Amino acid sequence: MKFGVCVPNYGESSSPEALRTVALEAERAGCDSLWTTDHILMPKSSGTPYERIFDSITTLAYLTGITKRVKLGISSLIIAMRNPVVVAKQLAAIEYLSAGRLMLAIGVGWNEKEFAHLGSNFHNRGKRVDASIRLIRALWRGETSFKSRVLGLEFSDAIFEPLPIQKHLTIWIGGTSKAAMKRASALGDAWHPNVQPLDQFAKLVADFRESSPEARTKEICVRIGINPKAEHSEYKSPQGEKRIMLSGNQAQSKQILSRLEELGVSYMVAVPSPDGKASVQNQIDAIKTLSRLFS
Numbered sequence: 001m002k003f004g005v006c007v008p009n010y011g012e013s014s015s016p017e018a019l020r021t022v023a024l025e026a027e028r029a030g031c032d033s034l035w036t037t038d039h040i041l042m043p044k045s046s047g048t049p050y051e052r053i054f055d056s057i058t059t060l061a062y063l064t065g066i067t068k069r070v071k072l073g074i075s076s077l078i079i080a081m082r083n084p085v086v087v088a089k090q091l092a093a094i095e096y097l098s099a100g101r102l103m104l105a106i107g108v109g110w111n112e113k114e115f116a117h118l119g120s121n122f123h124n125r126g127k128r129v130d131a132s133i134r135l136i137r138a139l140w141r142g143e144t145s146f147k148s149r150v151l152g153l154e155f156s157d158a159i160f161e162p163l164p165i166q167k168h169l170t171i172w173i174g175g176t177s178k179a180a181m182k183r184a185s186a187l188g189d190a191w192h193p194n195v196q197p198l199d200q201f202a203k204l205v206a207d208f209r210e211s212s213p214e215a216r217t218k219e220i221c222v223r224i225g226i227n228p229k230a231e232h233s234e235y236k237s238p239q240g241e242k243r244i245m246l247s248g249n250q251a252q253s254k255q256i257l258s259r260l261e262e263l264g265v266s267y268m269v270a271v272p273s274p275d276g277k278a279s280v281q282n283q284i285d286a287i288k289t290l291s292r293l294f295s
Helices: 016-028 056-066 084-097 112-117 125-140 178-187 198-210 250-262 280-294
Strands: 002-006 033-036 071-074 104-106 146-148 153-155 171-174 190-192 219-226 234-236 242-246 265-271
Touching (some): 016 033, 016 280, 056 071, 125 146, 190 265, 219 280, 242 250, 242 280, 250 280
Parallel strands (some): 002 033, 104 171, 171 190, 190 219, 219 242
Antiparallel strands (some): 146 153, 234 242
């Protein structure tokens, strides 16, 4: 199993220096990738750590210049709130400038008020995500024409240069709904769920594998919290969903990793500040804990 780390582009500790410190520590520790988290204009008093947040794509550009080896991604990009052509161009630039280190996770989004703030239709977001993935794929292949009724765009004889180094961008699909599973098997390279209590998660994995013939061969790449100061592995997300984190109990954390591997998980994106309140030092401690768990 490979592991990546979410950087503090959100929450109380978010700052250029915090981003730099955590990114370089994670690269030194041997992590495979660094990830930003995506939100744009959350409602006040949302109960989430995402009201203070650096833009996910712009932050990737910053990380491109200070790292050398690690892959760079967003977990998960809410592309339905954005102009997908602009996103494709921004990501292509980062991919090219980082010498092909870009990867991506995409989710449909869940906060209806945030969509309203951006003048974006919350109710057809799934269809627009599907069309946006197809758009990115087409542009990455060098196609010059594209038409989508749901996105309301059409172009022909368009120039998308410089072309990315990778002709196929790795795209994971976030979410645990049936629609997300279907999207992951049809359009994605992997399924990217948050880890729920392991008995529930095992059922979700079984549901995913049985959802289509294509799903049986797709990778499962999870997002999971880590807090070395925590005594227990279970916590609640801002949406009230029960989730699992790696805690200060090393034996328990190793059991969690072992169970995830048994379930076919091949990649783990660890979040050192699930609630956005962890100090930079606590996040560094979490990365060191990860390194020991994977050594």
